[in-house]
Amino acid sequence: MYKLTPLALALSLLSGYAVAQSAPNAAIPQAVDIYTLKEQVDPDGAMRVGSFYLYPTVGITFGHDDNVNAVNTNTKSSSVFNLSPSLLLEQLNAAGDTYSLGYRGSYTRYTSSSKDNNDTHEVQGQVAIQYDPRLNTLFRAGVLLDSDARELTDRPESDRPDKYRNTYANYLVGYGANEAPGRVEAEVKYNNKRYTNNRSTTLDGDLDAFDLAGRFFYRVAPNSQVFVEARYTDFDYKLATPDQDSTEQRLLLGYTWDITAATQGTIKAGNLKKDFTSNTRKDFNGLTWEGNAKWMPVEYSTVELTTRRATDDSTGTGDYIKNRKYGIAWTHKLTDLFSVNLAYSDIHNDYVNGNRLDKIKLYSVGVGYDVRRWMKMSLEWKTADNDSTVRASSYKRNVIMLNTQIGL
Template structure:
């Protein structure tokens, strides 16, 4: 399966879809002292995956029990806020116990408001992941860690006509597979960006954003490169029942190795929510951009679009429907993947502290490379509890 570095994000999105609207839960925190709280939650799920390796031939299926405790420690001051969150996602494969694994996620966030014009947000994280849907699943599941640290500084009052964001983020990707499996994918990523906002209406701002991302590979130095992007667009809040951000522009990828041609193309990022009723929300998210390569490709030109609908049928009953289409064009090799993903979830808020969810997810990859296509069905039921 391609683009392993993004698999953890995809897994989180899939989990959210399967468990439907986990946001219905209203956890109660334990007050440890003035301004310091502790919030534990627990999710237990049972799902059936008819192709958990996401392969075209020799599919393997299994019932999978998921257990995910989450612990959050939060503190708030007059002009600052802090949060430390840890979760452990354990999957037990009843038909293949050799694939049992536990993913670990640790994040730390801090926010500071020095005065009305100066604000700072900091974030750091460490994630240890094992993927059964791996490119080299016949050898060993992908096992990797990511570590990141970054922040965004904002200058300009919230009500001012202009604002500026300046951000930086550093991330490391490392694999723990044996025999140097996946060692060619290990890299360090340094990203810088700046956004200039100009208010054009009471709740609408025009924006211009510049980005620079440097990819430094540990051993596969042939793929060392930097991406430069320039985007312009709008962001707005609660205008005519919609909220969203749209950005359009271009991106160029320059490789340090002169034997690899530079890549360039159009780029966009759109996220819009439309709420015709307070209990019903439609969403559109679409993106086009250059991602890091895999399977011999120097890079991947990726375009994806997600349509979603969240609806509250009753005070305690809500549903989520989503459809995602992804088109990945591998650069410098002959491969194109077209992926369709459909998700359906239903959540019943049994108590303030207990949600029951059922879900279904179907995904299909139509690849131009023989042996890389697949179909996958996942059925699930889950319970999410808090204090």
């Protein structure tokens, strides 16, 4: 029986999964795809462990943050250190199926603000199986221990960041040969999010989220497809008051392309309807879109574009948040070893029935140096400027970091 190669299998499965994962509601933590762990330094750097390949990496970062808490007054400035190890154990069998188990950690320490120290852990398993040239599946499950960035919530400030545990699982099945005119996909996802500290202010953030999605792809050119996507999400908050239970229905029309390495991306737009169980909250029914694209005008220069318009759940202010984002990033290789990076994002967060509008601008400038095949270094400066109609929520923040990434 003919089977796809491991690379073709991964591309056929993960391309559809990326379409589904591009821009979830911010209430649901975004899991990291363990496939990306082996690409942080060198995807060929691996240790043989029996029938498996082990990809270990570690990141070391030193820097300075002039507004650790992202506040308007009484700012804290601190030096910061971060250690981020990761491991990926992967098996590719003769049939083209893949079995993966990964771990990533991030340990952050502030010299002048120890209460903001934070540890992140994520363990994730993944199984991709190709049953025949038309039928393939992807199963992913994991546990993420993390905390909310202070600037991403509007809860009363606590001494320590709000920590949570998110347990998740999703199953994707696709039917349609890799070069067939049509392909269908169905997906089910589940997230269980529970906060583990500051319970007087985080209790209303505990939730279960259940998501169903279906897509039909139709090939209009050898390397491009149009598709229709329908998605349903149920948000079940554990605290009855305030009642934030809601459902979201999306119907989207999209286009995805991968024309060699020069240009690739996905754009989709359509209608989003958000219905709250409570009659005291305002529903939403309107335009939504999600998009990301990469363009390489020349082989040593890459431009990436991202955009989003959707709703996010409230963490205290308003009924919900209407979010609109545009972003652009440019990476240019000066030589085989040196590169420069520029990025800019423009974000609007409108707190519906909350009398608040945040206009956030993010800038970053960096230089990179490939010290060895297995070692990369970069120096990066990032700044955030939040201009809010609520003065106490406005802030400016500058972070400068020296990063080192080491693999095999």
